Amino acid sequence: MSNLTGPEGTIPVPDAEQWAKNWRTFLETSKQPFQTRSFLLPIYDFQNIIKFNPTADGVRAYIGLEDPADPTSAKLMLVPTVDGKDVPFIEGNGKDVAEGGQSNVYDLSGACPPNCGPGPSLGD
Template identity: 55%
Template sequence: MPLTDPDGTIPVATAKEWAANWRDYLLTADSDFITRSFEIPIVDFQNILLYNPTAQSVKAFIGLKDIGAPLTAQLMLVPVVAGQEVHTLQLVGGLVGDVQSNIYDMTTACPPTCSTIVGDTLDN
């Protein structure tokens, strides 16, 4: 286990807020949501595998950084171990109950922000 939060993680409270914002947005959504894809850095996957070696899958949640603002969409990745979402990990060297986030988000929504991909892409 790491001594600090792994690269790519976000606080559990932030993840819950973003997911709730997305659900609230969907209740009143119109055609403002234009995000077609998310670019996910490899470090997210590397750390999920490193810190969750027994995970069977990863659950992806859509969230909004700002409620009602569809262009702030984020994709959050949560490891699933033994059928359960694993939101936190025990902090190495910490006291019992000292935990760190295990929810990953370094994603980029496309659009509004995308890296330039040359050649054949599903974003076109």
């Protein structure tokens, strides 16, 4: 059985691909306005990106939807890059998901709204 997870804060690569597809589909087909104005990202996402990707030269952020019809299910997914190319699996692992590779796509973000913290934030 494949290990679809990686370090804390990662999500399975197939989930990330589906969420990104859901976002693109939502933009193309929905008449609903997208209301998300911010995402809260856990610090360990960044700590693990640095720890598990020492040769990374950047991080690409993707917007996705867990539920293709619900804009409040918005997610911001972070994927390290090397030479400008996405690295969706842990470097040096040499395996893709079919071979048991570990995910290198980070997301435990909370979209605001609906997950807004107390008090004012930028843009309020």
